[in-house]
Amino acid sequence: MDQYIAIENVRIFDGKKHSLQQGSVLVKDNLIEEVTQGKLEKPEGTISIDGGGRILSPGFIATHEHIILAGGLSDQDQPHWGYQGAWAAAFAKKWIDWGFTTIRSAGGADYGTKRAIDEGIIPGPRIYPSGAFLSVTCGHGDWRRYNTLHPKFGGARTPAEILGHTIIADGDADLMAASRENFRYGATQLKVMANGGVSSEYDPLDTFGFTEEELIAVVKVAENFNSYVMAHTYRSDTTQRALRCGIKSIEHGMLCDEETVQMMASEGAYLSTQAAAATILFAEENIPPFFNPDQKRKARMVRDGFGNLVNYAKAHNVKCSFSTDLCLSASAINLIPLEWTARQDYWTPFEILEQATSISADLCELCGPRNPYGKLGVVQKGALADLVVIDGNAHEDITLLSKPHESLKLIMKDGDLHKNELGSSAAPVPKMEKTSARDLLEGLSDEQVHILVEIARRSQQQTV
Secondary structure: OOOEEEEEEEEEOOOOOOOOEEEEEEEEOOEEEEEEOOOOOOOOOOEEEEOOOOEEEEOEEEEEEOHHHOOOOOOOOOOOHHHHHHHHHHHHHHHHHOOEEEEEEOOEOOHHHHHHHHOOOOOOOEEEOOEOEEEOOOOOOOOOOOOOOOHHHOOOOOHHHHOOOEEEOOHHHHHHHHHHHHHHHOOOOEEEEOEOOOOOOOOOOOOEOOOHHHHHHHHHHHHHOOOOEEEEEEEHHHHHHHHHOOOOEEEEEEEOOHHHHHHHHHHOOEEEOOHHHHHHHOOOOOOOOOOOHHHHHHHHHHHHHHHHHHHHHHHOOOEEOOOOOOOOOHHHHOOHHHHHHHHOOOOOHHHHHHHHHHHHHHHHHHHHHHOOOOOOOOOOOOOEOOEEEEOOOOOOOHHHHHOHHHHEEEEEEOOEEEEEOOOOEEOOOOOOOOOOHHHHHOOOOHHHHHHHHHHHHHHHHHHO
């Protein structure tokens, strides 16, 4: 039997227009059935929710996250896989509690978490998994200890590799095999470490992670799977190389110059960058204490470059998604809701809402037939019923969303109410009239009736 939920008397942000429209939304099962400014025609038995004039928005989407790495990167060689799974389950619930109904995983073995969420075993957002990080030796995904030998030179694979969080591969052939392996497990897109990183110890920010030939090899595999590649890159030279090779999603980018950002725009690439990590986590007083002096220096470079990146992106109309990449430590996770506040100095509230809904959805959906879900990030007929109702004028003060437990009064994912503080009323369902055995047999032939009677007789004999 179909389930209908009507959310009435709301101001609708549809995910795209920088305006609010008074109206109501009817949800049928897991899809949006109707969006109207007029009176909703509600089927019998519809659950009705009065939004009280609050804002209704598509559920939020974040495009650079690491659920399975919730406990931090510094300890990945130590914990048992069951412990990591427990962390991931707790982290997934936090995401949905914050109103994020979808995330794109930017690396790590999130397949099991995704499956558990999709099957309703644990609460959490939809996940677009990238699978293991694709890293060259001495790249940002090479997490070996200093004295741990490379597997090709007598060493063993690290636990992080065995668990599927990262793959160290060099050369076209190995990288193509690793890329196909990720798709075999269920990746929706691929993630390459095309540049050095901040948190890793042995890959300076001035280094190229991949040769052009290696990047092209990975892109070819993704294209053969009708998908795309996202690239971890900060610098102009490494980002331009990635764009030339066909990368469609630039992750971070804080050290890019204007020429490079203009190239992003001309190539139609997306920029998935992070304000809270750059301006809050890497604020001088907050830089993680376990960072060594070189890691702290790199963090300062990223922090100082963020403002210029945003100015260039806005000047050239680069499509910017919403993301946080906050997983360096358990305490960093609690900074995630502050991404809304961190962005207010660079974008308008409507721009930020669009980033966190339709723009991020469009980026996720670049995976084409690898997309395990439907239409996301918009309030329109036929889209998935991932919705939030916001208390207050977030279109004027986006910082309200940095306190999601207070500001989000309703969270719906896939048509199910994860949270509802608005109450509801259900229209009465008409009573079913009693059906007699004679009614059930009406229309059957004598032979069919005889067969049913014989089955009943034998069944009774077996139970005596």
